[in-house]
Structure formats: structure tokens, C-alpha cells
Amino acid sequence: MFDHDKINFEVEKFNLFAYDPDPATIGAVPSNIGMGIRRKDTKEPLGIVSQDYFPVQYREIVDGVEQALIKAELDLSDAEFTTNVWDRGGKLELRAKFPAHIQSLGTNHDTIIPEFVFRTSHNRTWANSGMMGMWRTFCYNTLVTGDKLAHVYGRYTKNFDVSAFASKVKNAGEFISGSGLDTMKDWYDTKVTREEAINLFTKTLAQRTDNVTRKKVANKTMLSNLMKIFDEENRHLHGRGKYEAYGTREEGTLWSAYNSATHWSSHPENSKGKTHNVKIGREDKVRKMLASPEWKELEVA
Secondary structure, three states: OOOHHHHOOOEEEEOOEEOOOOHHHOEEOOOOOOEEEEEOOOOOEEEEEOOOOOOOOHHHHHHHHHHHHHHOOOOOOOOEEEEEEEHHHOEEEEEEEOHHHOEEEOOOOEEEOOEEEEEEEOOOOOOEEEEEEEEEEEOOOOOEEEEEEEEEEEOOOOOOOHHHHHHHHHHHHHHHHOOOHHHHHHHHHOEEEHHHHHHHHHOOOOEEEOOOOOOEEEOHHHHHHHHHHHHHHHHHHOOOHHHOOOOOOOEEEHHHHHHHHHHHHOOOOOOOOOHHHHHHHHHHHHHHHHOOHHHHHHHHO
């Protein structure tokens, strides 16, 4: 899909040294002030980063994106893939268009080709910013004119999870590939209030049995996590992205609830059990949520 020859290198951090014509005064710069980042192959410096900066190699990101697109079973006929690398490897941009899934949208029957875009950098000039959907225009601060089906936005690489973003790309691919297309379009247009989302998650994914009362109650930690994801999905998919303050939107959609659930199911790293088993269990809970009376009631509404 993407041009791997352009990203066939790795980067590493290195210690900085203060320069002075007098050799006696040359010394190492403390790492808590800053460190350099450079290509391993050419030793070319790309920028200055903090000691806590964790570089995610471009190959890992691109491999994750490609696997997600494959799992989405998109029709790749005449698909256009573009790989742009700038500043000696400091910046990366990926683009993909899928003409086989061209859509006719709106009362004017505009024809729009679904598109995927992603930018990241090793020199910290670009944050991780990725989107997939059907839009007429977009900006890299995550605002679009049209329908954004998946997003990721994070400052640099420290908190960037490739597998979690890949699961969002897969959901978006299923949306546009024709598999369950009408159902997912309905989810995208079906409004859900925060209170309704809280009730849905409380009675499905975040439900537990109280050991004292033996009644079904909410797992507050899990519910809080799900609602944080729900709020973030809403402002990016249905709001104004980074132009909108977090936690100000009181309404989302079934599509953002679905993305919240699948994000949670693909994020088992912080659980106590074995990651593989936890992921399987969570995916089963998501399937049960989609078949639950609470979900069906929201669908009808």
C-alpha cells in the first residue's frame, strides 16, 4: 500500500553536548533539559526532544494502518496511496483514497471519495493527527466539512497506541465498504445523550454484581473510562475537534458509542488478566451490548 522504502529507517535519542572553542568547557547537557533525536542510518539530527519522549518508528505505524485497512475488507481497486516524508525523515504524511467506495451524499447528491489521512513527526513539529471519512475539506486540527468516521489526535508519540487507532480505521472501513453500511449510517445519525450513554454502558459493558447487595451496579472506574472515550469521540466526530473544549458536548450518536466500545475492547493493556484473553472477553461483551435491549431501544429511537 504505502511506500516502505521511504520509511526504511529508525530513529534514536542521543545526548547533547555544549560546544565552546575552549575544550575544557565542553560538557554534556543534562538530559532533563533536552535530548537530540536522529536517524540511526545517517546520524542526521532531526530535532530536540524531552528525555521522556518515546519514539514510535514509522514502520510500526504504517504496518498497523495497513493491517487495519486489510481487516476492513475495503475494495482497493484503483486505490491511491501516497507516502510523503519531509525534513530528512522528520515528518511523515500518509494519504489514501478509495474510489471503489465513492458515495453520493446529501440532497445535492454530491459524490465524495472516502479518504484516509495521517500525519506524524519525529521532530515534534506535527502531533499525531489521523482521520478517515467522507469530507469535502479538512484541516489537520481535526475539523472537517463532511462526515468523519474515525480520528486520532495526540501530542507526538508518547501516548499514541497504534493498535487502538487501527481498530478505529477498521470500523470506518466497515462503514464505507458496504458491510452493514445502512445500519452504520443509521448509527451515525442516531442521537444519543450522555445520560443515555451512561445508562447503556452501566447495563452492559460496565455492569458488575455488588458483593453485598447482590444487585447489578456500575463499575465506576470502567464507566468513567468509557464516558471519557465517548466525550472525546463526540467532539471529534460530531463537534469541532481540537477547536472544541473537552467535556462540553452533551449529545453524541450511536456511532460514537460504538467506537467507544470497540476502542475499549481493543485496549486491554491496563487489565489484570492476560492481554489476549482479556481482548477476546471484551469483544464478546461488545457483541452482547449490540444485541442488548438498551442498544435496540436506542436504535429504534
